[in-house]
Amino acid sequence: MRKTLLVLAGVLALLVSLLAAAPYLFKDKALAYLRTAVNEKLRTRADFSDINISLFRSFPNLSVGVDRLWVMEAPGFSGDTLLSAKRIDLVLDIMKAIRGDYEVTAIRVESPRISARINKEGLPNWDIMAEDSSRLPLEESRSLVLD
Numbered sequence: 001m002r003k004t005l006l007v008l009a010g011v012l013a014l015l016v017s018l019l020a021a022a023p024y025l026f027k028d029k030a031l032a033y034l035r036t037a038v039n040e041k042l043r044t045r046a047d048f049s050d051i052n053i054s055l056f057r058s059f060p061n062l063s064v065g066v067d068r069l070w071v072m073e074a075p076g077f078s079g080d081t082l083l084s085a086k087r088i089d090l091v092l093d094i095m096k097a098i099r100g101d102y103e104v105t106a107i108r109v110e111s112p113r114i115s116a117r118i119n120k121e122g123l124p125n126w127d128i129m130a131e132d133s134s135r136l137p138l139e140e141s142r143s144l145v146l147d
Contacts, residue, residue, distance in 0.1 A: 026053070027051065027053065030051055030053060031050070031051045034048075034051055034066075035047070035048075040130070041129060041130055042071070042128050042129065042130060043074060043075055043128050043129065043130050044071065044072040044073065044074055044075060044082070044128045045071075045072045046069070046070065046071040046072070047069075047070060048066045048067060048068055048069040048070070049067045049068040050066075050067040050068070051064065051065065051066055051067070052064070052065040052066075052067070053065075055094070057089070058089075058091045058106070060094060061091045061092060061093060061094055061105060062091070062092045062093075062094040062097050063089055063090070063091050063092075064089070064090045064092065065087055065088065065089040065090075066087065066088050066089075067086070067087050068084075068085075068086065068087075069083070069084065069085050069087075069088055070083065070084040071083040071084075071128065072128075073115070073117075073125040073126075073128070074123070074124070074125050074126065074127050074128045076119070076123065077117070077119065077125045080115060081113070081115060082114070082115055082116070082125055082126060082128065083112070083113070083114050083115075084112070084113045085109050085110060085111060085112045085113070086110045086111035087108075087109075087110040087111075088107065088108070088109050088110070089106075089107070089108040089109075089110075090104050090106075090107055091104065091105050091106035091107070091108075092104060092105065093105055
């Protein structure tokens with residue numbers, strides 16, 4: 001009986017240590033992927049200094065943190081910073097994330113600075129998303145939500 005408990009305790013310790021080490025093992029890959037993915041989706045530039053992935057910060061969910069994030073204004077504006085934050089944490093449902101369905105359950109922002117403006121032509125500086133042919137026009141997406 002004692003040997004069985006020791007083996008189970010060892011297996012449990014191994015699983016916990018693998019869960020703790022997994023974010024560090026894939027950190028460089030995740031950092032490069034996130035940087036590329038964010039800048040492909042924007043018509044402007046964005047960058048951050050570091051990414052932190054944790055299974056313990058928001059247990060039982062997955063927490064993805066981005067440190068020192070900044071996003072530039074839309075093209076045609078003065079090139080000032082649209083958004084900056086000391087840290088942004090996204091909390092994801094871990095079971096859905098494993099299946100590839102990323103559902104954000106919470107967003108935490110530390111020290112945000114947002115500079116939202118509209119120019120003389122009536123265009124907002126926060127219109128920074130790149131065109132995506134798979135997205136519906138705003139009028140169609142509103143009618144789908146309301147119906």
